[in-house]
Amino acid sequence: MDKLPRWADVVLVPLICLIIAFVICGVLIWGIGQDPADALKIMVQGSLGSTYAWGYTLYYATNFMFTGLAVSIAFQASLFNIGGEGQATLGGLGVALSCLLIPWPHWTLALIGSIAASALFGAAWALIPAWLQARRGSHIVITTMMFNFISFALMNYVLVNMLRPLGSMDPASARFPAAVNLPKLGDILGLVGIPFSSKNPANISLLIALAAAVGVWALMWHTRLGYELRAFGKSEKAAVYAGISPVRITLYALALSGGLSGMMAINAVQGEAHRLLLNSVEGAGFIGIAVALMGRNHPFGIVLASILFGFLYEGGSQLALGTSIPREVITVLQALVILFTGALPYMVQKPLEHLFALRRRTA
Amino acid sequence: MAGTAQTMQGLGGGRQATAAPSSPYAIELKGISKSFGPVQANRDINIAVPRGTIHGIIGENGAGKSTLMSILYGFYKADAGEIFVGGRPTPIPDSQSAIRAGIGMVFQHFKLVQNFTVLENVILGAEDGPLLKSSLGRARRELEALSQEYELDVHPDALIEDLSVGHQQRVEILKALYRQAEILILDEPTGVLTPEEADHLFRILRGLRDQGKTVILITHKLREIMETTDNVSVMRRGTMVATVKTAETSPEALAELMVGRKVLLEVEKKPATPGRVVLEVEGLTVRTDGVERLKGVSFQIRAGEILGIAGVAGNGQSELLAALGGIASAGGRIAMNGVDLPLKGHHSNGQTRRAAGISHVPEDRQALGLIMDFTAWENVAFGYHNAPEYQKNALLMDNAALRADTEKKMKTFDVRPPIPGLAAKSFSGGNQQKIVVAREIERNPDLLLVGQPTRGVDIGAIEFIHKQIVALRDAGKAVLLVSVELDEIMSLSDRILVMFDGKIMGERDPGATDERELGMMMAGMTEAAKLGKDA
Numbered sequence: 001m002d003k004l005p006r007w008a009d010v011v012l013v014p015l016i017c018l019i020i021a022f023v024i025c026g027v028l029i030w031g032i033g034q035d036p037a038d039a040l041k042i043m044v045q046g047s048l049g050s051t052y053a054w055g056y057t058l059y060y061a062t063n064f065m066f067t068g069l070a071v072s073i074a075f076q077a078s079l080f081n082i083g084g085e086g087q088a089t090l091g092g093l094g095v096a097l098s099c100l101l102i103p104w105p106h107w108t109l110a111l112i113g114s115i116a117a118s119a120l121f122g123a124a125w126a127l128i129p130a131w132l133q134a135r136r137g138s139h140i141v142i143t144t145m146m147f148n149f150i151s152f153a154l155m156n157y158v159l160v161n162m163l164r165p166l167g168s169m170d171p172a173s174a175r176f177p178a179a180v181n182l183p184k185l186g187d188i189l190g191l192v193g194i195p196f197s198s199k200n201p202a203n204i205s206l207l208i209a210l211a212a213a214v215g216v217w218a219l220m221w222h223t224r225l226g227y228e229l230r231a232f233g234k235s236e237k238a239a240v241y242a243g244i245s246p247v248r249i250t251l252y253a254l255a256l257s258g259g260l261s262g263m264m265a266i267n268a269v270q271g272e273a274h275r276l277l278l279n280s281v282e283g284a285g286f287i288g289i290a291v292a293l294m295g296r297n298h299p300f301g302i303v304l305a306s307i308l309f310g311f312l313y314e315g316g317s318q319l320a321l322g323t324s325i326p327r328e329v330i331t332v333l334q335a336l337v338i339l340f341t342g343a344l345p346y347m348v349q350k351p352l353e354h355l356f357a358l359r360r361r362t363a
Numbered sequence: 364m365a366g367t368a369q370t371m372q373g374l375g376g377g378r379q380a381t382a383a384p385s386s387p388y389a390i391e392l393k394g395i396s397k398s399f400g401p402v403q404a405n406r407d408i409n410i411a412v413p414r415g416t417i418h419g420i421i422g423e424n425g426a427g428k429s430t431l432m433s434i435l436y437g438f439y440k441a442d443a444g445e446i447f448v449g450g451r452p453t454p455i456p457d458s459q460s461a462i463r464a465g466i467g468m469v470f471q472h473f474k475l476v477q478n479f480t481v482l483e484n485v486i487l488g489a490e491d492g493p494l495l496k497s498s499l500g501r502a503r504r505e506l507e508a509l510s511q512e513y514e515l516d517v518h519p520d521a522l523i524e525d526l527s528v529g530h531q532q533r534v535e536i537l538k539a540l541y542r543q544a545e546i547l548i549l550d551e552p553t554g555v556l557t558p559e560e561a562d563h564l565f566r567i568l569r570g571l572r573d574q575g576k577t578v579i580l581i582t583h584k585l586r587e588i589m590e591t592t593d594n595v596s597v598m599r600r601g602t603m604v605a606t607v608k609t610a611e612t613s614p615e616a617l618a619e620l621m622v623g624r625k626v627l628l629e630v631e632k633k634p635a636t637p638g639r640v641v642l643e644v645e646g647l648t649v650r651t652d653g654v655e656r657l658k659g660v661s662f663q664i665r666a667g668e669i670l671g672i673a674g675v676a677g678n679g680q681s682e683l684l685a686a687l688g689g690i691a692s693a694g695g696r697i698a699m700n701g702v703d704l705p706l707k708g709h710h711s712n713g714q715t716r717r718a719a720g721i722s723h724v725p726e727d728r729q730a731l732g733l734i735m736d737f738t739a740w741e742n743v744a745f746g747y748h749n750a751p752e753y754q755k756n757a758l759l760m761d762n763a764a765l766r767a768d769t770e771k772k773m774k775t776f777d778v779r780p781p782i783p784g785l786a787a788k789s790f791s792g793g794n795q796q797k798i799v800v801a802r803e804i805e806r807n808p809d810l811l812l813v814g815q816p817t818r819g820v821d822i823g824a825i826e827f828i829h830k831q832i833v834a835l836r837d838a839g840k841a842v843l844l845v846s847v848e849l850d851e852i853m854s855l856s857d858r859i860l861v862m863f864d865g866k867i868m869g870e871r872d873p874g875a876t877d878e879r880e881l882g883m884m885m886a887g888m889t890e891a892a893k894l895g896k897d898a
Binding site for chain 2: 218221222223224227228230231234235237238240241242243244245247
């Protein structure tokens with residue numbers, strides 16, 4: 001009946017939501033006595049104005065792709081994994097152990113090792129709450145959240161008491177050997193003749209994240225496991241009728257989700273910091289929830305939403321550097337984007353439906 | 364009684380509920396048309412419902428009954444046509460106007476707040492002011508009066524969630540009556556009721572009619588129409604094809620009007636030729652929430668026969684299907700083709716049952732049999748997604764093969780529209796059921812479990828589904844049929860088991876028993892049934 005065409009539902013609605021969020025934020029900036037147009041210009045230039053700036057935006061976007069995909073996989077199975085933060089923290093530990101303990105001869109091997117270690121550590125960390133829910137009925141929203149705090153404390157202990165180099169005052173691991181440093185995105189693009197700055201943290205992990213997005217897409221819509229995950233997510237009762245085990249699906253979904261969250265560390269720990277820091281995740285686990293929401297749980301949408309949030313994140317830093325607008329305003333903008341794209345699309349959908357119906361009638 | 368009626372009128376207060384008695388018709392619709400995009404749901408509908416009668420409206424799913432009633436209740440605006448209430452032209456732009464015009468509606472899916480009491484639900488939206496005390500007191504008096512007058516038997520302080528489905532429906536009727544409805548519309552009211560509850564409902568409706576109210580009953584069950592209505596209108600593909608006096612028509616004639624061709628209401632089948640034992644069940648028990656729902660059931664099904672399980676809903680039939688289908692864990696023993704199957708633990712599941720040759724058309728197709736958001740082709744794989752013919756290689760599923768297979772099944776089972784990419788929820792109930800039946804029967808199982816195969820399914824599809832079940836039997840397969848429709852059990856089964864309170868009350872030969880005897884057994888009266896047989 002009065003349904004929106006698919007393109008309007010997928011593209012137009014989020015776009016309008018985004019514009020509303022920006023307008024409100026503009027009013028806010030104007031209210032504290034700054035020029036919104038100026039602020040927008042600084043944001044856009046600072047995050048998209050040069051390949052150097054793009055590098056930062058894409059670096060953050062890479063983090064969000066991993067965590068967004070992670071949230072979306074669990075979400076397809078109707079499981080709300082808000083432990084991305086903790087799983088990514090543990091993934092960082094995996095990467096650090098792999099890079100520090102194994103003398104990798106070449107970065108390619110080190111990368112494979114890191115992928116395995118980060119996914120394994122993240123998955124294992126997610127499996128504990130998954131098992132508790134599947135077997136003991138403890139709700140995953142509570143347990144994954146609590147496991148975030150446990151992971152922070154664990155990281156503190158491990159860094160201070162075990163990984164800290166002798167004599168260092170920093171709660172951080174030793175630097176990784178240079179052999180495990182990942183190639184920069186600028187270097188890779190240079191190989192195919194695209195000029196791109198390499199003085200930024202964007203690295204090969206972006207390609208891994210994009211591959212992960214394709215992988216998640218194939219998994220969800222072209223494999224039996226993905227089929228079972230989605231069926232379970234739509235109706236647990238029906239899944240049981242079909243012989244799909246809720247325990248198995250809960251474990252698999254959370255393991256995959258945790259593994260993807262953990263893989264974020266390849267980008268942040270091995271790709272950027274070259275050592276394990278106390279807070280290497282920097283909230284990307286939570287932003288992943290917003291990214292998954294905005295990306296409508298579809299890998300392609302998540303890639304786009306990640307780039308948007310990368311832009312917001314990097315643009316926000318530039319705003320804080322270049323103007324006297326407090327950094328918090330950007331947090332407000334991010335919150336508004338989440339609010340409008342995640343929670344309020346119906347507000348836009350209804351009037352749009354009327355508009356389309358009207359156009360159809362006159363046509 | 365008269366006093367109560369007067370009180371009601373008095374309480375009617377400022378509302379203009381009662382219509383001028385000038386017209387003999389409670390409601391007249393003249394030239395109503397409504398289309399949704401290219402689909403014309405109603406085309407030039409004319410209907411006149413005499414005051415103080417029960418008027419049936421029948422038609423297959425998608426014939427436009429619900430659209431018409433939604434127009435009458437102000438949910439949709441008609442593209443053309445006029446509505447007359449009590450002889451007066453009455454535009455109904457929204458449901459508030461419908462209520463003011465004295466029209467009350469009882470929906471198929473109730474609109475009740477589960478954790479409110481009956482009283483709170485009744486006054487919801489009809490409070491006198493911001494403070495509830497006075498409305499509650501007044502409503503209580505009125506509710507008790509109404510409840511008594513119409514044999515509604517609902518306690519005002521009971522919580523909705525504690526009430527049976529039949530009682531919840533009566534609360535919906537009370538809501539309408541409390542709002543001074545003179546015309547009561549019921550949309551498929553018996554879809555969720557047991558036979559007794561349905562009978563009770565019809566007693567209530569007759570009582571309402573005898574008090575001068577007008578009842579419009581929308582259904583696709585011919586028996587209900589024949590038993591309760593005074594007049595009946597038949598709809599087909601958006602048009603009103605006939606309005607006749609119920610006493611002057613027959614179920615066959617109505618079915619033909621509805622479908623547009625001759626319909627076989629009786630199932631045609633040859634006598635069964637039972638072969639070897641396919642399923643053996645011994646002392647099967649199922650507990651849910653600490654209550655034993657299935658209390659040691661034993662029986663056998665042979666190849667080439669349909670075993671019907673009769674019983675009022677909730678007497679262990681669902682648990683029996685769940686245990687056999689690997690959904691619920693159970694005690695006892697079952698053997699399929701002579702091999703014992705696990706009844707608990709993780710080896711007892713739908714996958715291992717399917718591997719053993721058991722297919723299952725579940726009672727509730729929307730909650731169990733289908734994923735409503737999935738497309739038809741995804742649903743055709745449901746439960747069989749591990750089947751080798753649906754795999755491209757060890758890793759990937761062959762979605763293209765699946766689509767092709769779905770297209771084929773849709774053709775064989777006449778699923779409309781035959782579009783594999785359409786979501787299951789976009790099909791009508793009958794076509795949804797055909798998708799499930801196609802999926803399960805086309806597996807060529809040794810044993811087919813079928814629960815309520817035709818619940819909420821239109822007549823054309825019922826005929827088709829029954830034929831398919833009989834064809835499977837004739838191909839030498841075993842069928843276990845669970846249904847609350849006695850007609851269905853009687854006409855399809857080769858043997859009938861009656862269940863009551865989780866136990867089997869006895870076995871009957873469908874040729875040598877009648878509804879009365881089965882009905883008594885379904886109520887738990889074996890002795891009475893036996894005596895009746897002997898006498």
